[in-house]
Amino acid sequence: MGARLTDQVSNQAVSAIVPARAGGSQQLFKPSLEPYAEEEQRALGIDYRASKLSETGKEIAVPHLWHPTIDGWNPTYRDILEPFNFHKFTCPRPPISLGRFNVEAARRCPDVLRMIIKWSGDDSIRLPDELLPLEEELTRLLKYDRYVMGDCWKDFFVHVTIHNALVRAGEALRYPGFHADGLQGGKFKRKLVCEHSYIVTDPHPTVFALQPFFVAHINEDRYNIFKEFDRQVSERTPLYQALCGHAYLIDPYMVHVSPVVPEDCLRTFVRVTVTPTELHMPKNTRNPMFAGQAYPPRIDVREFVSDPDVTLPLDFYGLSASPSLKDVAPRQPRT
Numbered sequence: 001m002g003a004r005l006t007d008q009v010s011n012q013a014v015s016a017i018v019p020a021r022a023g024g025s026q027q028l029f030k031p032s033l034e035p036y037a038e039e040e041q042r043a044l045g046i047d048y049r050a051s052k053l054s055e056t057g058k059e060i061a062v063p064h065l066w067h068p069t070i071d072g073w074n075p076t077y078r079d080i081l082e083p084f085n086f087h088k089f090t091c092p093r094p095p096i097s098l099g100r101f102n103v104e105a106a107r108r109c110p111d112v113l114r115m116i117i118k119w120s121g122d123d124s125i126r127l128p129d130e131l132l133p134l135e136e137e138l139t140r141l142l143k144y145d146r147y148v149m150g151d152c153w154k155d156f157f158v159h160v161t162i163h164n165a166l167v168r169a170g171e172a173l174r175y176p177g178f179h180a181d182g183l184q185g186g187k188f189k190r191k192l193v194c195e196h197s198y199i200v201t202d203p204h205p206t207v208f209a210l211q212p213f214f215v216a217h218i219n220e221d222r223y224n225i226f227k228e229f230d231r232q233v234s235e236r237t238p239l240y241q242a243l244c245g246h247a248y249l250i251d252p253y254m255v256h257v258s259p260v261v262p263e264d265c266l267r268t269f270v271r272v273t274v275t276p277t278e279l280h281m282p283k284n285t286r287n288p289m290f291a292g293q294a295y296p297p298r299i300d301v302r303e304f305v306s307d308p309d310v311t312l313p314l315d316f317y318g319l320s321a322s323p324s325l326k327d328v329a330p331r332q333p334r335t
């Protein structure tokens with residue numbers, strides 16, 4: 001049911017608001033639709049080409065400068081400084097736009113997956129030579145991040161993902177259902193301060209579901225919360241699509257989906273993730289400018305959780321009883 005609903009929303013509502021944007025991308029790298037080596041295919045469900053990077057590069061300081069806060073009313077700025085809390089999914093908020101991002105620079109970089117560029121305690125980042133085209137953009141975002149996080153920024157880790165890939169019509173580049181980045185499930189018995197990210201997509205940007213989600217009653221040890229997001233979205237969910245090539249600050253409470261694309265396209269995705277602990281995923285790209293990184297194989301927690309078939313009915317929250325626009329405020333047809 002959840003998967004069908006996701007497909008439905010992705011294919012109909014989402015594609016309806018995503019204008020086709022053919023031929024807008026200059027091909028500066030060599031993506032391929034050929035199957036990758038089998039061990040590289042299971043990067044938490046996302047196809048990835050492993051990249052080997054140089055040990056040489058640049059260490060770049062991220063100074064603490066004053067910066068005007070964009071959309072300072074957004075609860076994200078408070079929530080990224082507090083421990084993760086499932087109740088906060090009831091308070092939808094839009095992503096925060098930080099303006100245009102140099103996507104062409106990202107297309108000159110190799111793919112990297114959750115590669116660490118800043119260690120806790122450092123106030124600089126380390127970029128191997130291959131990532132230097134993004135030096136200016138990454139530094140700009142992290143200067144902003146340092147300002148909005150304040151004194152604790154130095155304690156955090158920073159990872160970067162760059163994903164340039166050809167996507168076939170009817171497919172999504174990344175995780176295909178509604179989900180949240182940085183959700184702390186059963187693995188985190190004591191919830192940590194949230195992770196947060198800066199994301200950029202071009203074309204067919206990420207789509208956000210601006211509705212309350214009620215998931216605090218679900219046992220996160222047993223059930224896949226992402227499937228419950230899918231269950232609660234509906235045809236009436238307000239969807240907000242990011243702008244092509246703009247950077248957005250997102251927190252774990254912004255439920256979103258990578259849209260199904262209406263045509264074959266070259267899609268670029270960049271994410272800079274700021275975390276209280278190092279992300280230990282076996283497919284992480286190793287940054288040769290840091291010594292001693294090892295990501296041993298491990299079992300994905302999603303292999304042990306079930307679909308949330310024991311859930312409260314949506315009526316409990318009034319979600320399935322919500323009126324339609326044509327009943328409560330009928331619109332006159334435009335002439």
Ligand SMILES: [Fe+2]
Pocket residue numbers: 175179180181256
């Ligand atoms: Fe995501």
